[in-house]
Structure formats: C-alpha cells, structure tokens
Amino acid sequence: MKYKIKVNIVGGAIFIILSLILWFLIPSQIPINNDGIITSRSFPRLIVLIMFFSSLFIFVSDILKMISKRPVNEVEVNIKEEGKAAVVCVLLVLYAFLLDKIGFMVASIIYCYLMLLFFKCKNWKYYLIVTIICVAVTYIFKNILLVQLP
Secondary structure (H helix, E strand, C coil): CEEEEEHHHHHHHHHHHHHHHHHHHHHHHCCCCCCCCCCCCHHHHHHHHHHHHHHHHHHHHHHHHHHCCCCCCEEEEEHHHHHHHHHHHHHHHHHHHHHHHHCHHHHHHHHHHHHHHHCCCCCHHHHHHHHHHHHHHHHHHHHHCCCCCC
16 A cells, blocks of 8 residues: 655654654753753754754745645655564564563563564574574673673
C-alpha cells in the first residue's frame, strides 16, 4: 500500500509540534542555577526557537504554494517497507526499556536475538556469536575497564 505525503507540510507540522512540546518542557527539565541574563536554559530555548521558526517557515511556504496551485514536494511511502523500519525502532525502544530493568548483558542478548529473528536468520552460529560478543563486551567493560553498566 502506497501513500503520497507532502514532505514539507508533514515535516513542518511535526517539528512545530515538537518544538512547542520542547519549549514547555525546558523549564521542568533544566533548573536555573543563577539569575543572570544568560542561564542554563538560554541555549536550549534558542535552539527550540530556531527549530520552531524554521519549521513554521517551511510549513507556511508550502501551504502558500498549495493555495496558489504550484507543485509541492511529495514522497511516495510504501507502508510495507516503512513498517519494517518501525519494527526496528520498536525493538530499539524495547531494548532501552529492558536495559534498565534486566541489565546490559541480558538485554543486549535479547535485542540481538530479536533482530536476528526479525531478519529471519536461521543459522545457529550467529546466535552463538552474538551471545559470546555480548558476554565478552560485558566482561571487558565491567572487569577490565571498570565501567559501570546498567
């Protein structure tokens, strides 16, 4: 199933919403250390403002193009192919969630197994290699480099 998406309109709208969310999240996430003109919130707010106005410019310019019947950039999206990318993103979010709950080594092994299953890998040697590498990396970081892993 394929859809045509107007790239600048959809992208502009997404980033306008994202910049508004970030604008309202900054005060709760970044405490003020001093009462000067430039604080720890200044640079993040500047970046969010630039993102907002850039997105607004792109969004409005393409809306005006559509109103005046001029061509607008479109991309054809194949849902089946993009769905695969979405599954990989979901697996990555699951990995991030599991990382905190069950630790680095087990979460990494589970994530690698799920990725191998997703790509329909049936060779048992790959699963063994992934397990050995995850155990080795955990050992090296914890015992040799003395890095605290989750």
